[in-house]
Amino acid sequence: MSSATISVLDSPTDADRRAILAPLDAFNTAKAGNENYQPIAVVLRDETGGIIGGLWAQIYFDWAFIELLFVPESLRGADFGSKLIREAEDIIKAKGCIGVWLDTFSFQAPGFYERQGYERFGTLENYPRGMARHFYRKIF
Template identity: 50%
Template sequence: MRVTLTVPETPSEAEREAILAPLRAYNIARGGDPKLRPLAILLTDENGAHQGGLWGKISYDWMFVELLSVPEALRGGGYGSQLMARAEAIARASGCVGIWLDTFEFQARGFYEKLGFSVCGQIEDHPIGQRRYFLQKRLVA
């Protein structure tokens, strides 16, 4: 088989799937079923409008928190802690070993550390002059 490299101007979901399919097959063959489960916990106002929340997934016995967003007007009201507590409860009920996430230096490292997370990696100059941190919290010893 002969292949070439192509770079689409606007990558599509079908192109993402073309990349993901062989990787998924390889991972399942070697690591077993990841039992992938998406997760969303929404902040919903009295009118039913979503005002932020948490987005993540459970895969291979760990929860990954991809997004945590609390609008400026709601910050300081404990919503971030509530979102993370609910995520942790779901992770524990799902038998997860732990939770991991990443955050930029200008975001919420201290917030996550107060919740029991510890830094397990970092990237310097991402963005330039800043750091990106990777944190984890083990739920099972």
């Protein structure tokens, strides 16, 4: 390719994202091997069986990323967050991962993750403005 133009999409679509993602995935696979993507979900259910919270993680390249963790306010303080983390970590370890990472905002749960043995490895200040986004990891 000898030339290209740059344009801004006013309303980008999933198809636009996939157009960027597909060649990036191909490049990454050529350089680092198969990413071995696997989703992991550990959920909290109410008495009717509906999902009211839980943990969503994704395995890529022998690491897991905890993308989502939510415990309803009415259940906080009853150790559900710790139990979700431990269950997910057991699954992640059994799948041969070397570690897990996540991010949380300063107004969310940094102390919770530290009590679970996670180590902060980065902070993005003023995200959102006046607060921070913290990045944590745990190596097995």
